Amino acid sequence: MSTARLEDLSKQYDGHLAVDRINLDIADGEFVVFVGPSGCGKSTTLRMIAGLERATGGEIWIDGRPANHVSPRDRDIAMVFQNYALYPHMTVAQNLSYALRLRNAPRGDIERRVGEVARSLDLARLLHRKPSQLSGGQRQRVALGRAIIREPKLFLMDEPLSNLDAKLRVQTRAEITRLQRSLGITTIYVTHDQTEAMTMGNKIVVMNGGRIQQADTPQQLYQHPANTFVAQFIGTPPMNLLRCRLVPDNGAIVARGAGVNIAVPLESLTVLRSRITDQEFLIGFRPEDIVMDAGAAANGVTGTADVIEGLGHESLVSVKEGENAFIARMSPENAAPIRLGDRLSFSVNPERLRYFSAETGAAIRVP
Numbered sequence: 512m513s514t515a516r517l518e519d520l521s522k523q524y525d526g527h528l529a530v531d532r533i534n535l536d537i538a539d540g541e542f543v544v545f546v547g548p549s550g551c552g553k554s555t556t557l558r559m560i561a562g563l564e565r566a567t568g569g570e571i572w573i574d575g576r577p578a579n580h581v582s583p584r585d586r587d588i589a590m591v592f593q594n595y596a597l598y599p600h601m602t603v604a605q606n607l608s609y610a611l612r613l614r615n616a617p618r619g620d621i622e623r624r625v626g627e628v629a630r631s632l633d634l635a636r637l638l639h640r641k642p643s644q645l646s647g648g649q650r651q652r653v654a655l656g657r658a659i660i661r662e663p664k665l666f667l668m669d670e671p672l673s674n675l676d677a678k679l680r681v682q683t684r685a686e687i688t689r690l691q692r693s694l695g696i697t698t699i700y701v702t703h704d705q706t707e708a709m710t711m712g713n714k715i716v717v718m719n720g721g722r723i724q725q726a727d728t729p730q731q732l733y734q735h736p737a738n739t740f741v742a743q744f745i746g747t748p749p750m751n752l753l754r755c756r757l758v759p760d761n762g763a764i765v766a767r768g769a770g771v772n773i774a775v776p777l778e779s780l781t782v783l784r785s786r787i788t789d790q791e792f793l794i795g796f797r798p799e800d801i802v803m804d805a806g807a808a809a810n811g812v813t814g815t816a817d818v819i820e821g822l823g824h825e826s827l828v829s830v831k832e833g834e835n836a837f838i839a840r841m842s843p844e845n846a847a848p849i850r851l852g853d854r855l856s857f858s859v860n861p862e863r864l865r866y867f868s869a870e871t872g873a874a875i876r877v878p
């Protein structure tokens with residue numbers, strides 16, 4: 512059990528800043544997921560925590576002690592990679608017990624730990640097999656078991672599921688989550704897959720361009736993204752963002768843009784006005800937060816049906832109007848009568864409206 516803290520952690524590769532002043536506190540027993548597009552610095556951060564890569568700036572603290580100059584083997588960290596390699600000539604039991612045998616642990620202890628780990632990972636019936644006699648998922652579980660058996664302070668995983676097929680990935684991700692909760696080992700998990708991140712982590716760290724964009728609970732990331740990057744990275748399809756300006760209309764103030772005509776709540780106006788320049792900003796809402804209107808919406812979004820995707824349990828309708836476009840998530844029944852080129856109107860749930868700076872992309876939090 513352990514805590515970790517990153518302070519202004521940076522990594523520079525000759526002229527290229529791969530990780531740019533990351534600050535993060537990881538509590539004991541927490542399951543933190545780093546997520547972001549390829550090349551955003553996830554692996555580099557993880558490798559610095561493991562001690563496999565030297566930080567060029569900032570501090571790493573493990574259990575309240577500076578760890579920058581502690582060698583990897585003395586950090587008491589276990590790491591599982593995408594390309595895990597089991598020893599092909601050893602049985603599952605021998606693979607699992609390898610680290611303990613290296614340490615000259617007493618025989619009885621080794622047998623007990625192998626039994627426990629095999630039970631928790633459902634490997635008990637496979638202990639005598641060689642890796643070549645296992646499925647991909649079983650091999651991955653052995654790789655996890657080999658890391659867990661050492662009872663490390665920190666458990667680091669770098670895209671450990673990306674070699675598995677879709678179905679096995681869903682199953683194994685549930686197993687890892689269950690295992691982490693039951694063992695309570697502080698874990699940092701890296702993935703580029705936002706669904707994996709959302710389903711596994713207590714805390715999700717969204718990275719882009721070497722920087723932390725937002726570190727928050729899955730719910731907060733989805734409901735209150737800190738900027739347009741997070742708004743569009745988290746959620747499939749992403750949050751809709753439409754360009755508009757504040758315009759006086761019949762004594763009220765409305766957000767107006769191509770296909771947009773939305774009354775802005777009075778209490779939000781002061782904050783909004785103080786944060787936008789040139790009157791321009793982005794209005795955001797999730798695809799499920801709009802409802803199709805029978806008539807023309809006086810207050811909402813409108814446009815022309817551009818693409819209709821039926822997914823069985825739901826339909827996604829892309830709507831376009833001038834420079835703006837958005838996606839509506841609908842029931843298959845409601846989407847059935849829609850034809851390409853139809854004019855469509857939707858009202859937006861006012862509580863779910865979000866605002867962003869058109870200049871910087873930063874969220875504008877309004878009351």
Ligand code: ADP
Nearest residue numbers: 524527529547548549550551552553554555556
């Ligand atoms: P991620 O794991 O998020 O895909 P990485 O941490 O592997 O990203 O890489 C971050 C950035 O650092 C990328 O631009 C990558 O090309 C660069 N990088 C990674 N390792 C090295 C290296 N050994 N030398 C130079 N550049 C590197």
Ligand code: MG
Nearest residue numbers: 553554555669
């Ligand atoms: Mg990586």
